Amino acid sequence: MSSSFHKELELMARNLGADLFGAADLSRAHDFMCNQGGEYLRKFPRAISIGIRLMDAVVDELPRHEEKPVIFAYRALYNSVNSRLDHIGLMLSRRIQREGYMAYPIPASLVIDYDKLIGTVSNKLAASLAGLGWIGKSCLLVTPEFGPRARYATVLTDAPLDVGAPMAVRCGSCRECVDICPVKAFTGATFNPNEPREVRFNAHACNNYMKDRERRIGEQLCGLCVYVCPYGRKSKMKK
Ligand code: SF4
Ligand code: SF4
Numbered sequence: 001m002s003s004s005f006h007k008e009l010e011l012m013a014r015n016l017g018a019d020l021f022g023a024a025d026l027s028r029a030h031d032f033m034c035n036q037g038g039e040y041l042r043k044f045p046r047a048i049s050i051g052i053r054l055m056d057a058v059v060d061e062l063p064r065h066e067e068k069p070v071i072f073a074y075r076a077l078y079n080s081v082n083s084r085l086d087h088i089g090l091m092l093s094r095r096i097q098r099e100g101y102m103a104y105p106i107p108a109s110l111v112i113d114y115d116k117l118i119g120t121v122s123n124k125l126a127a128s129l130a131g132l133g134w135i136g137k138s139c140l141l142v143t144p145e146f147g148p149r150a151r152y153a154t155v156l157t158d159a160p161l162d163v164g165a166p167m168a169v170r171c172g173s174c175r176e177c178v179d180i181c182p183v184k185a186f187t188g189a190t191f192n193p194n195e196p197r198e199v200r201f202n203a204h205a206c207n208n209y210m211k212d213r214e215r216r217i218g219e220q221l222c223g224l225c226v227y228v229c230p231y232g233r234k235s236k237m238k239k
Helices: 002-015 027-037 039-043 066-096 123-129 176-179 203-217 224-228
Strands: 018-026 046-053 103-106 150-156
Touching: 002 018, 002 046, 018 123, 027 039, 027 123, 027 150, 046 066, 046 123, 066 103, 123 150, 123 224, 176 224
Parallel strands: none
Antiparallel strands: 018 046, 046 150, 103 150
16 A cells, blocks of 8 residues: 555656655654644654755856846746645645545745744755755755755655655765855754754854845845755766
């Protein structure tokens, strides 16, 4: 049952436009998730993670992110990818519910705390537990295929699915995201699931920078850490 249902959901997601699909065992992350989003999340033992790749031609221009045409094009792409991910999450959820299981879609972009820049459930955490990639020094989900140039949504569920295994961190000695950040928001520490995000990331610094951009050019998004990762910039890809 689980395998054929898993395959059916993956096919549905890919036909709707997903580039990445995986299922995660959430048991090891329940304490962290409940602390962030609420105790009710414990009733979901698994999650589906879906990802859509961003367009390289748009991301490659982000070093000029002070220019309105560049950053507004990134915003438009960001919004349309988020919207499609939310649609795929909804369609998967409807199918799962019809099968008699719980489905709780987590949208691609839902911030519940703007100081900490966190949502109900971390889509990146679900994707990493599903084995789609690892959490980089940038705190972004980095995949071998697309680097951090993808966005994610999640469906929490109790449906029987074929869960993946988390991938080892492959950042190595790279520090490109650490060095390019204009406000030095990353410490350069390698991801460790037992440490709080503050060990790696000063969300306050990033948030203040975004607010300043909103005032100056009318757009918060920055994207330099998405742009620079060698795993996304194919020409410099490290294996
Ligand atoms: S989005 Fe920009 S300011 Fe924020 S962490 Fe990434 S590079 Fe730094
Ligand atoms: S830029 Fe380098 S250190 Fe940062 S996430 Fe990518 S591989 Fe890891």
